[in-house]
Structures are given as C-alpha cells and as structure tokens.
Amino acid sequence: MDTKEMGAQPPAPDEKPPGFHDAEISKPTAEHLHEIDDPDAGLSEAEKATIDRRLLRKLDLRLIPWLSLLYLASFLDRTNIGNAKLDGLQQALNMSNAQYNASLTVFFVSYSVFEPLTNVLLKRTRPSLFIPTIIVLWGICMTTMGLVHNYGGLITARWFLGLAEAGLFPGISYYLSCWYRRSEFGIRMAIFFSAAALAGSFGGLLAAAIAKMDGVGGKQGWAWIFILEGLATVVIGVLSYWLVYDFPDRAAFLSEDERKRVLRRLAADKQASGLREHEFKTAYIWASVKDSKTWLGCVIYMGADGALYAFSLFVPTIINQLGYSSTRAQLLSVPPYACAAILTVSIGYLADRTRQRGLCNIFVSLIGIAGFCMLLGSKTAGVQYAGVFLGAMGIYPCIANTISWVSNNVEGVYKRGITLGLMIGWGNLNGIVSSNIYRSEDAPRFYPGHGVVLGYLVVFLFGGSVTQYILLRKENRRRLRGERDHRSEGLGSEELEVLGDKRPDFIYTL
Template identity: 70%
Template sequence: MEKNEPKTGESDNGRSTSDAGKHLEIGVPVAIVDLPDPDEALGEEERKRIDRALLWKLDLRLIPWLALLYLISFLDRTNIGNAKIAGLQEDLHMTNNQYNDTLTIFFISYSLFEPLTQVLLKRFRPSIFLPTIMVLWSISMTTMGLVHNFSGLMAARWFLGLTEAGLFPGVNYYLSCWYKRSEFGIRAAIFFSAAALAGSFGGLLAAAIINMDGVGGKPGWAWIFILEGLATLVVAILSFWMACICLSDDIEHQLTAKFLSEDDRRRVIRRLKLDQQSSAEHEEFKLAYLWASLWDWKTYTGMIVYMGADASLYSFSLFLPTIIQQMGYKSVHAQLLSVPPYAVATVVTIFVGFVADRTRMRGYCNIIMSFFGIAGFAMLLGSGSPHVQYAGTFLGAMGIYPCIPNTISWTANNVEGVYKRGISLGFVIGWGNLNGIVSSNIYRAEDKPRYKPGHAVVLAYEAVFLFGGSVLQHILLRRENVKRRNGERNHWIEGKTEQEIEKLGDKRPDFIYTL
C-alpha cells in the first residue's frame, strides 16, 4: 500500500485520521457500510438525542444490577477482616500465621481460575454463568460460619476464591463490549465503587450482626458469614431472572440483546464500529489471540500498574478494621469508623472515572491519585497519633480505589479484538489479584500497634508500581502514538485487504492509544 503523508488530527472517537490508504482515510471500518443506519434521515441534534436515550437505557439495564453483584462479592471476600476483630481468630484457636494463610489461600484459587473463567463466560450463557457462580460462592460463604477449626476455614476460603473468580474480570470485559472507549471509564468506576460501598456497608452490617453473639450457639463473627452468605443466595436466585432481562448472551454480538429494539441493536453496533471496536463483530477463539496478548508489551505494563493498585486495595480492605482497632478504638467503634473512608473513596472513584472519560488522560489520573495514596500511607507509617493515622486512611482510600477501574479502563481502551481484550484483562487482573498473597501477609500481629512493615510495603507498591508503572506506560503509549501519526507504522498494512486491516485491532496504524 502506498504511503501518503499522514494527517496529525484525530477523529471524534480518538483515532488518527491518517490517509494511508482508503481504509485509513475515512477512519471508519468498511463493515459499517453494510450495516443499516436507522437514523439516516435524521438531523445531527436528533441523532444526539437518540444516542443519549440509548446510553441511558444501557446504563439502567446493565450498571445497577452488575454493581450490586460486585458489592456482594467484595463484601463476602473481605468481611473476614470484620470477623477477626469480632473474635474469629481466638474462637478457632488460630495462630497469626494461620489467620494470614486463610487470607492467602483465597487469592491463590481466585487468581489461578480467573483466566479460565474468561473462556467459560464466553462458552456458556452469561445469564446462566454469573448467577450460577453466585449460588456456589454463597454456599462457600455460609459454610465459613459453620466451621470449627482452621482447616475448615481454609477449605471454605479456597472455594470462595474459586467461585468468585469469574465475576470481576468477566463483568469488566462484558461492559467494555457495550460502550465506546470514552464512555467505559465512568461505567467501570460506578461498577467498582460498589467495592468501596461494600467496605462502608460491611462495617455497618458487622457492627449490627455481632450483637447476635450467642444466638443458636453461634458467636457473632459466625453470624456475619451465615447471614451475608444467605443474602448472597437470595440475590443469586433473583439473578437468574435479572440476567435474562439485562444481559445479551452473545457477548460480542449485541444484536441478540432482548431488552433493545431492533433499531437500538443496530445503533449499538454502529456506534461501536464508529469507535473502531472489533467487539462489535463475532470472533471465534484462536490460539493466536493468546499469543497476541502475551507478545503485547501493554499486557505487562498493565500488570505492573494494576499490581500497584490491587495489592494496596486488598491490604487496605482486609486490614482497615484491624488498623483502626489498634489506634485504640474498641470493636464496634472500629467497625463504624471504617465506614467514612470508604464513603469518601466511593465519591472520588466516580469523579475520577468521569474526569478520565472526558479528558481521555487515564495515565495522568492514575499518577495524580497515586500521590494521595502515597501521602496517606506515609502518614500511617510516620505518625503515632490516632487522628493523623485516621486521616491517612482517607487519603489511602482516595489513592487506591479510583485507580482500580481507571487502570482496567486504560487496558480495555488500548486492546482491540474480542478475545485478545478478554485475555489481556484476565492477565492484568489475575496478576494483580495474585499480589493479594502479599497483601495477606504484610500486616502481622507482632508488628502492632503501628504495623510499620505493612504500611511500608503498601507505600512501596503505590510509589514503584502504581505511580512508576503509570508513568512508564504513559510515556511508551505517547511515543507509539507519535510514530503512528507520523506514518512510521503504515508499512504494517502494506499489501493487506480491508478485512485483514480490520482484524489487526490495536495494531492498525490509525488506532491511537488512550493516554
């Protein structure tokens, strides 16, 4: 293909308008021409009104229910921190190392099975897969309140990790198949803010439930697991019905969505095509997609950034009640004081998601928010004053929670191809969760009340991996964008057909990365 002088502008969807060949000249996939436009006769203002209404319809159907599922899953995996200060460790006669082992084993099964669940989500119907794993983890959750020793708790936590593995990466991937790159961040942020809400809700709930101590011969911490497990089971049963209403079972083929009219289905496909997303097409799995992800440097920089955020997240969520308790507050008081930092984190997470979508500068958002986290854990590490330490938990939450959905959105924005994106997200999220093993073992009982080694490790993760990794990825993406705008990658499409160019995904020379 003959190389023409590239233009330096970008289209509305963030792609280059390079004219290296007819396909790149128009900046629109050829396949869009074959898809009927239901709004062809309408003016620009009317098109925008219909588009806003379509987005609102998608948001109402997808976001609230999926966010509820994640709230429940995060509550179920982290409520062991609330149970600990209610007497779990003493009643089961566990050593400090054994308690940390029960945290660690969750992340082992959770991380190992995440890549497999990405395949299962596509092989089976989402409307069946997601509610089914909920039923299974609700059983695991409930049995945690019935155990009598360390071995029983270890087994329950292993299966909890196994059964929860499919939700978070699967839902993020699923949402990325419905929204344009400039729209995904705020949706991912709202979805993930359920984790921060789970922290707030978990503290309030635990403070109320532990008053059931002695009911049925069970201690208060056991009722935390039992009641929350049974609540999950109820939601899981309702989810079989909700999933049929809210989900399209053909993930990358939105034309099967039952809750959309035929015209709305076409609009969804067209707007994704105009955003040059191949998720609007049907792909069959090939081993080549796995290798494409493994050979892509963005997979590894994404893993670095995400491990900085995720390890910090689990350290914070698993041990916040314990950290607050060691400031001198009693059990119920500590449970209640864990609520405000999460509430602030919820608001900031949604705000950052909105800003990142509008500016399309996800790397800068990560970099800026990491400073809050670094400052917060520096306060926890450097001060013995309970007031200063408590203030540090607010900054720590603000520096961690927004970076989780922002990093996932950043990864999803810059990886094209249905399977490649799913695989890359699986690697990034799986590696981040594997670092939960570190999170489970850095806050040791022998280090209380200040927990200096734990705070120091989280501080290092924030500074080196979250901040440093975000800077590195931003610089590399910016350099690659310059090369593409200058036409230095146009030789990648020489001699290729329009269909072959389309299948290149993010390797297309006119695909401009989100910074």
C-alpha cells in the same frame, strides 16, 4: 454480518443465531459500518443525538445498578473476614496468627489461578448463565464459612470461595467494554468498582449490626456475619438469572432497532472486537502475551490491587489499634470508604472527559503515597486516621481507571478478554503478599505492612503508570507521523481487523 441477521428477532436463550460460533458479541469495525442497517437514516443530527442519549440511559439503567450490586456482594464476601476477626473469629477457631493469614492467602491462590480462564468460559457460555451460577456458588461457600468449627474447615471454604468468585470481576470488566464506546467506559467502570468501596463502608456498618446477634441459635456474632451475608448472596444470584443480560446482539431488553444502534455506535468508535473473531485460536493468547502493554498493565494493576487488599482486609484492625473498641473500629472504617467511592466515580468521569487516564492514575497514586507516609511517620491517632482516608482515596480510583485504560488500548475480542484476565489475575495474586504483611506482632504501628504498601504504590502503581504513559505517547506520535503505515499496506478489511490495536490508525488512550 448480514443485514438480515441484524434485523432478525433475537434468538431464544438456548439457541445460537445463524453464523455465530459462540455467544459473544459481534462488534463490527468502521469498515463494516455500512453493512448494518441504520434505523435512524433520514433523521437530523439533533434527532439522532436525542435517540442516542435515550439509548445510553436505557443501557445504564439496565446494566450498571445490578452489576454494581453484584460486585458489592463479591467484595463484601471476600473481605468480611476482617470484620469477623474483630468479633472473635480467630479465638473461636483457636487459630494462630499464621493460620489466620493463611486463610486469607488461600483465597487469592484459587482466585488468581482460575481468573485468566474465566473470560473464555464467559464467552463460550452466556453472561446470563455464567455470572448468576458463580454468584450462587460463592454464596453457598460464604454461608458454610459460618458453619465451620476449625481452621481446616475455614481454609477449605475460603479456597472454594476464591474459585467461585474468580469469574466476576474480569468477566464484568470485559462484558461492560462490549457495550460502551471507549470514551464512555471509564465512568461506568468507576461506578461499578465504587461498589468495592461501598462494600467496605457498608460492611463495617453491617458487621457492627450483625455482631449483636451473638448467641442467637447457638452461633457467635462472627458466624452470623458469614451466614447472613452468604444467604443474601444466594438470593442475589438467583435473581441474576433474570437481571443479567447477554451481549448486545442477543440482549432481550433491546428492540431490533436498538441492537442495531448499539452495534453501529461501537463500529463508529473503531472497536473491531469480534465481527470475524468467533472461533477461539491460540494466536489470540500469543497476541496478548507478546504485547508489552499487557505486562505493563500487570505491573500497574499489581500496584493498585496489592495495596487494595492489604488495606481492605486490615483497615478495621489498623483502626482498632489506634485505641478504639471493635464496634467503634467497624464504624470508623465507614467514612474513608465513602470518600474513596466518591473519588472513584469522579476520576472515572474526569478521565472519560479528558481521555487522560494515565495522568489520572499518576495524580491519584500520589494521594495514596501521601496517606501511607502519614501512617508510617506519625504516632498521633488523628493523623494516622487521616492517612487511612488518603490511603483509601489513593487506591480505589486507580483500580477502575487502570481497567478502563487497558481496555481502551487493547483491541480484539479474545485478546482483550485474555489481557484483562492475565492482568486482573496477576494483580489478585499479590493478595497473597497482602494477606501476610500486617502481622499481630507489628501492632500498633505496623511498619512492615505500611512500608510494603507504600512500595507497591511508589514502584508499581506510580512508576508503572508513568512508564506506560510515556511509551503510549511516543507510539501515538509515530502513528500520527505515518511511521506505522507499512503495517496496513496491501491488507483487506478482514486482515486489518486482525491487526486490532496494531493498526496504524488506532490511536491509544493516554
């Protein structure tokens, strides 16, 4: 990248800067660090550190709060059907248990099928256009769920809801990784994902309040849950056209010097994603598909995500079966989610500081395993409710931590985007299983449902994390001993850049 380009004013939203083939970020490698003008040349290290902290605070304030709100709306809209069920959805639409579960399942089919494609669409358009548009679309789908009169209408709306929501989580996961150093990404991802736990907490309170509108305008309480939350999402989507920004090299809220600083700090972090990878090639797909880290990441993520959806869709029903009324069950679902949100952020901070994301996954998964053992083994309502707490605390932190772990260890702009898309898509495909394991005929103990979730946590989340940790640790030792140095022999800076995380000097985050 030419230094003159770096010093130019940011192009208008509908223009592409010279030399760029798409709207993606250019993240130069350490070898290209000298090509970017240093706006802080001549300053002392203390002065540079002060400027860097100020820049980081600015990025955090502009990016994290609004993106977290978007994910809160997303998760609320996909899981509020569990709250609506408690307020009479199934009876009002004359649905059997199998039809209700099918309406849950169909969301994950469209969501998972289209998810791997969305990161490519994000980069071929612009975040400031792609993200707000899909939010408005799924807000409309959510609103129509409150207007349906039968099972066919509900399942159709759920299909399109999954299609519209497919681009948000993998898109923002990738988008945030283009702004922060690897050691800074985990806590931001954790704060972003904690919105899912807050959605569960907030959703219970909101549903209990909205249900009081039963009969207003001739609509039942469950319908108003969908209508009001859908309309709120549309408003959020429209505002996002002004509050979601493009990648750092085009972000309007950054000054010329600040854009240089962002790119320089990414370069110093050895993030090689994108200086020359402007044109999409099928080789980037194969680089991801042939990487064992991609598939182990899929295994780990399915362990967390399959358990997440089973928990979030059915926790109001589980609590209701402990003997509480629907309104009280909605309210009692709030505290477990609040604790999960706090632990999610805490684990994100701890993993960033220690750079031990694998160990954090392993430790947290044991909390979830203990919780579901309590749900399976005790008949006491108090013990089971405590198990719900541990279950939430053992699932939610692992989602954000796994995304951060994989993002840290995959280099190359398209490869990372494709890997995240595959992993998140596969994880969400397990929502099909999660939608069908808590059956009404298994109430009140739900042995099959609890047993399947426990299996996901033990085999996939815990077992996959242990395996990935061991393999990455072995590979780091080989690189430090120089056993991979032959990969870089005779290669120029461009060719080294193409190697991505296969470079011998790229050390994996454990």
